[in-house]
Amino acid sequence: MPAGNPMSHSPRRRSVSMIDVARMAGVSHQTVSRVLNNPEKVREKTRRAVEDAIAKTGYRRNENARALKSGVPNTLGILVPSTTQHGPTEILWAIERAAADAGYSVKLSLLSGRSESAINTAIDRLLASEVALIFICAAESWVEPAVRVSVDLPIVDVGCAEPSISGISAVDIDQAEGVRALMRHLRDEGATRIDHIAGQEGLYSADARLAGWRAAQADYSLTAGHLYRGDWTESSGYHFGSQVAMDLPSAVFAGNDQMALGLIRSLHEHGIRVPEDVKVVGYDNIALGAYTIPSLTTVDQDFDELGRLAVQQAVSMLNGQQPRFVYTHPRLIIRESSTKRVNE
Structure with missing residues (x-):
């Protein structure tokens, strides 16, 4: 395309960040921050390296960063x-x-x-x-x-x-407090074995609720329940319904409401009544849970x-x-x- 054509353009350049400056100067991001905010506290050689990197990269300090120092972010x-x-x-x-x-x-x-x-x-x-x-x-x-x-x-x-x-x-x-409240409620309703459908391993909330389930089983002297690993979706709760139906516990604690609702649908298709045959609880208090049949016992996290x-x-x-x-x-x-x- 001819030079000067109004339709021509160059690729948009990525904005330069403090990370780019630190990499070029061979220092930490904290050092770049000190040069910008308190240069008198940085050795002259290091300060010059940072200032040179700022000049070469074209880094421009933003107004919000200035606001942090001035106290008006x-x-x-x-x-x-x-x-x-x-x-x-x-x-x-x-x-x-x-x-x-x-x-x-x-x-x-x-x-x-x-x-x-x-x-x-x-x-x-x-x-x-x-x-x-x-x-x-x-x-x-x-x-x-x-x-x-x-x-x-x-x-x-x-x-x-x-x-x-x-x-x-x-x-x-307090995830442990929420799980304990659910497990205590199920125990008081007569549950002796409570299975658990957990979320993905490595996700904090899933692991915390799993730990709470295990602790409550021991504290309340319950029969050890079966553990299933879901992925927070309704389909994963539905998937485990057939396995739960084959070895029915007193209750199932699903790690979130979506999995609980999927499980209830699957149990219904297997001719198992909730809560008459098995009790089901979830976690999160999604809006839909109040309007399903049956409505869903859960934990509200505010x-x-x-x-x-x-x-x-x-x-x-x-x-x-x-x-x-x-x-x-x-x-x-x-x-x-x-x-x-x-x-x-």
Whole structure:
């Protein structure tokens, strides 16, 4: 195409981030941050290497980064796994609502995998413009590498229990408390063997609920139940229905509501009544669960409160407060799938 043609164009150049500067200068992201914020605390040779890398890469410091130092930040960066699962999605919307109420805007970056490259890419998008980071966690394995590349920014980890990494805040729902409430309810309803359909291994909420199920069986002296590994979907709960029907327990605790609803459908097709023949409970309190036949006993996690606390912790750290770990408490919702004596 001839030069000067208005239709011609060059590929859009990727914006340069602090990570690019650090790589070129051969220093850590923390060192680049110190050069930008407190250059007097950095050795002259190191400072010159960073400044040279800034000049060569064309890195431009953003206004939000300046705001962090001046004390008037206005944006929160959110890193969330690329998923349609109910929990992370609800937490995301809750954080966005809470941020708006607190006068903050948000920027979202989807994590497409757990590799170091995927984590670096997702964090890179946020480091270009954000002043505090909120990680919506589905797997503990990516939190530490994400923290490593996040410079010195305030970080809040949501939904992955108390972190083993120092210097970050965490907000989580007490998963063990929710599972214990379900198991105690089933025991009080006469269940002696409770099977469990768990979510994927390696996902924090799935592993935490599995651990709670195992602990409650021992604490309540129940017969050991069968364990099935699902994938959070209705189809996986439906798939295990035939196996449950062949060796029927007193009750089944599904790791989330979608799997519980799929299981109930399958049991119905096998001529097994819920709750008369077997009791079924879920977890998450999705809206549909209140309107199925039978309606679904579950645990409500109050995602709005979780989002509010996450934003509160991020703002608190921006204002110089120390990181904290905060638990919220779930609520048992008793409906028809486990008893005729509902509490709604």
